Amino acid sequence: MRHYLAMSITAAAFCFAILINAFSFGLFWQDKRAARTGRRTSEQALLSVAMCGGSLGAVAACRLFRHKTRKEPFRTLLRLIITFQLVFAAIGILTLHTYLDA
Template sequence: MERLGKLVEWNDARGYGFIVPIDAPGQRYFLHVHAYRRMGRRPEVGELLRFVPERQADGRWRAVDVARAVSVAHRQMRATTGRQRDRGSPYTWLPPILLALLGALLAWAAWRNRLPALLPAGLLAVNVATFAAYWSDKRAAQAQARRTPEAMLHLLELLGGWPAAWLAQRVLRHKSRKERYQLAFLAAALFNLAAIALLLIRNTVAG
């Protein structure tokens, strides 16, 4: 039978904690992180949880099939509010504009026969590397393994991998909520776009 309880203790480093049922404050149920339906997050002390009690072989009780006790309506409301906030953020609408400008610059340089031969191949290589770095960092975050330094991700973006970084942020849902990180990402994208524009303009004028 499913019960409602509060997470009163949590050791994030070891991935376990204890739940106290709302209707029986004297009881404690062991919770392992593998029994927690994460929904992209970790357990937090004080949150209400729905769980199913299960007796272990040693006679003690544990919680299985554990999930946050949040109503469907509340989740939908938060999702709607989040989408509206995201649509109005420059971190959402500015990168596609920058990507369109990059495409226009490359097309213009190709039309004028002034597109450096190595530039498209170089951009392709750094974007593949950037997406792979984001994917690896996302996996490491989920497994609590060694992470890719943010400075390395920003360096890849600065070298021209920002389109893949933006795509990875949307597809993998990684690094898309940290405002400080997003600000550095946009700065890297703008700097790289300006550098490419200057290179193509000077190459066209020189030709």
């Protein structure tokens, strides 16, 4: 039962990660286009989506579109978000591993 629950949680987290990162990537792409032609997405909104799990999509879009690559403090805040998420993921993996071994 525990392994089934762990697999369900893992599958749900994986699906969520794909969706939020695709959304983040699209939001950054839209903001890059709007930088030339129209209404921009706020930096707060971009960072909020990254904080909710879309940091990989954000970084991929920043590099691919050369968008917000030199903008401070945006760049530093995005790096802090990624660091926070890596620490949180490591803690989650260790906790899940401990739960499955019990």
